[in-house]
Amino acid sequence: GAVVSQHPSWVICKSGTSVKIECRSLDFQATTMFWYRQFPKQSLMLMATSNEGSKATYEQGVEKDKFLINHASLTLSTLTVTSAHPEDSSFYICSATPPNTYGYTFGSGTRLTVV
Amino acid sequence: AQSVTQPDIHITVSEGASLELRCNYSYGATPYLFWYVQSPGQGLQLLLKYFSGDTLVQGIKGFEAEFKRSQSSFNLRKPSVHWSDAAEYFCAVGSNTGNQFYFGTGTSLTVIP
Numbered sequence: 001g002a003v004v005s006q007h008p009s010w011v012i013c014k015s016g017t018s019v020k021i022e023c024r025s026l027d028f029q030a031t032t033m034f035w036y037r038q039f040p041k042q043s044l045m046l047m048a049t050s051n052e053g054s055k056a057t058y059e060q061g062v063e064k065d066k067f068l069i070n071h072a073s074l075t076l077s078t079l080t081v082t083s084a085h086p087e088d089s090s091f092y093i094c095s096a097t098p099p100n101t102y103g104y105t106f107g108s109g110t111r112l113t114v115v
Numbered sequence: 116a117q118s119v120t121q122p123d124i125h126i127t128v129s130e131g132a133s134l135e136l137r138c139n140y141s142y143g144a145t146p147y148l149f150w151y152v153q154s155p156g157q158g159l160q161l162l163l164k165y166f167s168g169d170t171l172v173q174g175i176k177g178f179e180a181e182f183k184r185s186q187s188s189f190n191l192r193k194p195s196v197h198w199s200d201a202a203e204y205f206c207a208v209g210s211n212t213g214n215q216f217y218f219g220t221g222t223s224l225t226v227i228p
Contacts, residue, residue: 006158034216043205043218044159093158103149103209104216108158 002028002098006107013084013114021079021110023050023094029074030096034104035067038091047092050077084114117142119208121219128196129227136191136222138206148189149207150180153221159205165189176200201226 003026013019023033031052036044048069049057056069066088068080081088091111095104120139128134140146147166151159163174170182180191189206206219 041221041223043220045218046216095159103147103161103164105161106151106159109156111156 002026002096002101002105004094004096004105004107006094006110008110009108010111011113013112015085015114016083018080018082019084019112021081021092021094021112023077023079023096023107025075025096025098025105028096028098030077030098031074033071033077033094033096035069035077035079036093036095038093038109040091044093047079050094052077081112084112086114088112089114117208117217119206119217119219121204121206121222123222124220125223125225127225127227130198131195134191134193134196134200134224136204136206136224138189138191138219139187140189140206140208140217141187142208146189147209148180148182149209150174150178150189150191151205151207152176153203153205155202162191162204196224196226198226198228200224 005024007022033050035047037047038044046059047062050069050071052071058064071077091109093109095106118141122137149164150162153159162178163172165172165182173179178193182189203221203223205221209216
């Protein structure tokens, strides 16, 4: 079946540094990918929609300059958390929709801890 | 406004007992409904989905869900729970354009021996 791979699975970084998270569709092309954020014991909140070859669409309240999204190819979207702070610590998950299906395939998530 | 409500934050059941997780939705159009499961520290795995047709849908791992339009519900059921079913369960509703998803807040399932 369709697989979405996310890397890294977990990362610890110092406050003020930037962290890049990759989301790859392994066996299908994805013109659109989605980035979610999940705080402990809470549901997933859509952060942005990543569009191949164009700018991402951010949800209200999400800082586009802080969460940089690049979708340079049909199989890769990246989320860069710039100048990370402890409050950015969270679980980030990406998803994509394989062709001729409905519903999303999710990556395994990235646990970001900012110290 | 679109929303998904999972009334039960946490449920504990004995292994072998039956399970029902509740999900209610508010959606302005024909809903596409989903149930996902998330193990600790993991991503989401699709259990089942409903688009149209038979209102009782079968999923993986022995789960099923029933769509009841009159009650705006899509409850998840399993006749006999296994210890490995302990996880977080999310109900979600999506649009038929495929570009918007609304998740419930999740139900945490604990299975006791």
